[in-house]
Amino acid sequence: MADALKPEQMRTYFALTEAVSLLQYEVRKQLQAEGGLSYVQFEILAKLVDAEGRSLTMTDLADGVVYSRSGLTHQAGLLERDGLISRRASPDDQRATVVDITKAGRARVADVLPGHVDVVRELLFDSLSDRDVRTLGDVMSRARDHMRARPPRSAAPRRRAR
Amino acid sequence: MADALKPEQMRTYFALTEAVSLLQYEVRKQLQAEGGLSYVQFEILAKLVDAEGRSLTMTDLADGVVYSRSGLTHQAGLLERDGLISRRASPDDQRATVVDITKAGRARVADVLPGHVDVVRELLFDSLSDRDVRTLGDVMSRARDHMRARPPRSAAPRRRAR
DNA sequence: TATTGTTATACTCTATAACTATA
């Protein structure tokens, strides 16, 4: 429980958070401007597109998104209001809600995706070599898996400040 | 203007955003739980601590933070209300507001920093070798510099979706 | 009893625009 990070770790942490913050800012702006979508809404639609026809439950959608259930319900409500998704009771489990993406939803994704990709490429990948990209992917995949493997969100309370 | 990222780029983009998202979630939770601070508030205090006595203007603080002026004013107002910073007119430029961190502000940072560092180490650095850390730092520093070098926020309008 | 999902509600964050004051 040392009280500081090594200088190299500090530098890395700051570079990582700052770069990602800049990227996120631009990505959010693009999604909003070109598709009227929040980032979460885009994530939901992208997951549904990725599901390739299989319909997903609210729980499936929540999985991997670090939001509360009610937050997801809210966002799904907005997407449904705009006709981008539809919801219905699951045939298998009457408690579950099954979500499908609509034609309009797919069209919306198709609308914003090119711009989204442009932003990511221009901001992030234009400054990285293929080798950098692979290395970055390896390192961050490892980090992500490590974080995912942690005890959920109900881990032991963090150390007391003192 | 190709319409897709290479598979390797996709993988890297997803790993990066997912890992950082998980990290941010935990960091925010920790700062709120142990110090009642939003992430932005913590950033402001950290910048002031880092300034080592030199006082910063609101513009200095806004620099590097991708928020609106009014947002910064709001957050600074909260910090001042809680006695963590103080504001006064600049002696040099009457238009400017000079911000200083108070004793209580420093104490608050000292309170939350250990827990903050713990979270970052446990979630991020525990899964990375020293070599990974250096590489990640190099790559993300380059990316950050590239993003910072971009035309501000008033760049040409993004490509039209089509 | 546990799980799925929604609702009601309240709070926080952020942005836009109008405004004051100084350079």
Added chain:
DNA sequence: TATAGTTATAGAGTATAACAATA
């Protein structure tokens, strides 16, 4: 005219807790 900062206001996101329905 341009810059520094604040205020007022409104909108969007998120969370908590209570709730209904099903497993």
